Amino acid sequence: xxxxxxxxxxxxxxxxxxxxxxxxxxxxxxxxxxxxxxxxxxxxxxxxxxxxxxxxxxxxxxxxxxxxxxxxxxxxxxxxxxxxxxxxxxxxxxxxxxxxxxxxxxxxxxxxxxxxxxxxxxxxxxxxxxxxxxxxxxxxxxxxxxx
Numbered sequence: 001x002x003x004x005x006x007x008x009x010x011x012x013x014x015x016x017x018x019x020x021x022x023x024x025x026x027x028x029x030x031x032x033x034x035x036x037x038x039x040x041x042x043x044x045x046x047x048x049x050x051x052x053x054x055x056x057x058x059x060x061x062x063x064x065x066x067x068x069x070x071x072x073x074x075x076x077x078x079x080x081x082x083x084x085x086x087x088x089x090x091x092x093x094x095x096x097x098x099x100x101x102x103x104x105x106x107x108x109x110x111x112x113x114x115x116x117x118x119x120x121x122x123x124x125x126x127x128x129x130x131x132x133x134x135x136x137x138x139x140x141x142x143x144x145x146x147x
Contacts (some may be wrong), residue, residue: 005057009034010042010093013051023058023088039087041080044095046103052093059119059144061086061136063094064109071130072113081133082140090140117143 003020007027011034018027018036027036037058044052044062052060063079065072083092097104097112107116115127117140125143127136 007036007056007058007091008048008052009036010044010048010052010091013048015051015055018057020057037088037091039084041076041083042091042093044093046095046100049093049095049100049103052091053118053123054121056091056118058088059090059117059124059140061090061092061115061117061140063092064097064103064107064112064114064116065094066096066098066112068098069112075113075130078131078133079136082136085133085137086140090144115139119144 004017005020007016007018009016009029009032012029012032014029014031016027016030016036023037026038028034029036049062053062067073079092079094086092095103097109111128113130115136117124125139127139
């Protein structure tokens, strides 16, 4: 498959190979049938988070949040708008730091909400605090390769 990308299914955690030219066609997971590039924010567990940020062929922006955090809840609709605006070139996901406190320790997260952009298996940039969709999209476009 020429110009194939590896994408982790955010539903089942399975790695899929997808032709870059077919991203806009809405590829689905070969195992569970879930959309791989839907323009929606995916909720991650720790294992899927680690697999996706280390191995995916598309940039991924992750929102580190908690349900008790007012600014986190306030930013959620804006993050969803940014997901639609950035698809299919960037995937957006979130992980609950209350359910997965080890991710906060490992990544030295000192405050939430925190957005971390990953590309090519490494952290590219961080953006702290609640932001409107336009700021989120601009942050990604200025730091992600070909976003």
